[in-house]
Amino acid sequence: MLPIETDRLILRPLEVGDRDWLVALYAASGGSRDDAARELTEALEHERAHGYGHVVAELRDGGERVAVVELHRAGEGVVGIAPDEVEIGWLVAPAHRGVGVATEAARAVSGFALDQLGIEHLVAYVRPANAASRRVVEKIGMRRRGSGRSRSGAEVEIFELRRPVGRRRGVTPGRTPG
Numbered sequence: 001m002l003p004i005e006t007d008r009l010i011l012r013p014l015e016v017g018d019r020d021w022l023v024a025l026y027a028a029s030g031g032s033r034d035d036a037a038r039e040l041t042e043a044l045e046h047e048r049a050h051g052y053g054h055v056v057a058e059l060r061d062g063g064e065r066v067a068v069v070e071l072h073r074a075g076e077g078v079v080g081i082a083p084d085e086v087e088i089g090w091l092v093a094p095a096h097r098g099v100g101v102a103t104e105a106a107r108a109v110s111g112f113a114l115d116q117l118g119i120e121h122l123v124a125y126v127r128p129a130n131a132a133s134r135r136v137v138e139k140i141g142m143r144r145r146g147s148g149r150s151r152s153g154a155e156v157e158i159f160e161l162r163r164p165v166g167r168r169r170g171v172t173p174g175r176t177p178g
């Protein structure tokens with residue numbers, strides 16, 4: 001269960017106290033204060049209802065918050081993803097992009113979801129122009145399963161990740177040995 005430590009990160013649940021940080025993170029990526037506030041409220045409700053939710057990545061060295069990995073039931077609104085499928089997404093603070101934070105956090109959180117939470121599979125959607133996010137889905141082993149439309153109506157590619165056949169539940173993902 002959380003927190004999980006990876007080589008560079010500590011991954012822990014999103015909390016009410018992350019509000020200002022989340023607003024700033026969304027603003028830096030073109031999102032509004034309302035988007036961030038709604039995301040936080042919905043994520044905390046999801047955590048209460050389902051026992052898991054969004055995950056914050058902090059640097060092990062110094063504790064700065066650098067990313068959020070969104071983990072939630074998709075709900076209505078994305079063409080190509082069923083409401084009860086569990087969606088994963090990621091947002092990294094601009095100053096920390098390009099050094100593998102999204103990949104490291106997404107790999108650990110997806111492993112946690114499949115192995116510890118027992119979720120059968122995860123889905124993600126990516127706009128074709130988002131080359132960085134497309135690389136993240138590939139690097140964590142997601143497979144493209146088709147195309148669809150985002151909640152805002154944009155064309156997206158849909159990816160899926162299933163627990164490898166034969167991998168036991170209960171294996172803790174995280175730091176690479178050695």
Ligand SMILES: CC(C)(COP(=O)(O)OP(=O)(O)OC[C@H]1O[C@@H](n2cnc3c(N)ncnc32)[C@H](O)[C@@H]1OP(=O)(O)O)[C@@H](O)C(=O)NCCC(=O)NCCS
Binds near residue numbers: 093127
């Ligand atoms: C997408 C995002 C999460 C990537 O975060 P990141 O921490 O920079 O990603 P990583 O450093 O783990 O890089 C993953 C891969 O993408 C590549 N990459 C990073 N930026 C890239 C860019 N602008 N164009 C092409 N590839 C890029 C990296 O080189 C790496 O691939 P490699 O290992 O083969 O070299 C980050 O840019 C972000 O928060 N963007 C805004 C929000 C967003 O788009 N979220 C995803 C919605 S689906």
